[in-house]
Each structure stands twice: as structure tokens, then as C-alpha cells.
Amino acid sequence: MVCPPRQTAINMVARTEPCLHSLWRRERAYIAVYEGEPDESKWTAEHLKKLALADRYKTQAERALKRALNNVGAWQKTSQGAADRERRNAQWQAEQAVPERRVTLQEQKFRFAKYAVSSPDTKENTSPQSERSRPIDPPVLLFGPDSTQQPRFGSMSQPERW
Numbered sequence: 001m002v003c004p005p006r007q008t009a010i011n012m013v014a015r016t017e018p019c020l021h022s023l024w025r026r027e028r029a030y031i032a033v034y035e036g037e038p039d040e041s042k043w044t045a046e047h048l049k050k051l052a053l054a055d056r057y058k059t060q061a062e063r064a065l066k067r068a069l070n071n072v073g074a075w076q077k078t079s080q081g082a083a084d085r086e087r088r089n090a091q092w093q094a095e096q097a098v099p100e101r102r103v104t105l106q107e108q109k110f111r112f113a114k115y116a117v118s119s120p121d122t123k124e125n126t127s128p129q130s131e132r133s134r135p136i137d138p139p140v141l142l143f144g145p146d147s148t149q150q151p152r153f154g155s156m157s158q159p160e161r162w
Helices: 005-036 045-116 128-133
Strands: none
Touching: 005 045
16 A cells, blocks of 8 residues: 555654654663763673663664664655656656647648738639649659650769779
């Protein structure tokens, strides 16, 4: 199940908060070991053991908080990347629409210039419908059996040298 972005952000913060509170508790416990006996020369093996445990637990809490904060940062980067992809995709689509719109406008401009503007001397109808109803001229052959001229290609016996 995929959570919506807001719910995912709330879950990330909810996972980070206990790590932060755990770190605060571990730091207070670490400080309490020093406050129990301020003179380090009087520490016994029991004090050193408590200090080593407090230090280890504090380091563990720091690492847990760092992992949680890295997860939040990775999520922010991922969500921002998705938003950037959507923005770039929308921008690309808009850029692709510009040339198509230009072509459409040029076609409309051409049709307007060709069919909408006519001189008063011309009596023939120059609408697009009358243009389409005219017969198409047959193609003119430039070279071939019906043409009067033959193409000139130069000397075909010797290839040209560069």
C-alpha cells in the first residue's frame, strides 16, 4: 500500500521522534554517571562499567537518530525528484506544443491570405471548395519517350577522377 505524501511525511516524523527522545535520555544517563561521582580518581570498576554502557547506549541512540534523519532526507529527495520530473515533463510537453501551434497558425494564415482576400476585379470564386473541384493537371515528363530533349550527363565512358 502506497501512502500519500503527507501521510508518509507524518510517518517519517513519527519514526524520528522516538529516536530523538531516546538520545536525550541516553545523554542524561551519561551525564548522571559523571554526577554520581565527580571525582574520577575515586571511580570503581562499577563506575567504569556504567560509563562504558552509557557511552555505548548513547552512541547507539545517535546512530539510530542519524539513520532516521537520513531516511527523512532520502524521502525528501525522492519526493522532490518526482515533483521535478513532473515539472520537466509538463515543460517539455509545452515546448513540444509550441511548434505544432506555430504550424497550425501558419496554415490558418495561409488559408486566410489565399481564400479570404480577393480582388474586386476577379469574378471567379476562389473559395477552397471551388479549388478542390478543379481537375488536376497531368504531370509533365521532363525526360523519357515523349520528351523532346535528352539529358546530358557528360562522358560516360571514363569515370571522373577526383
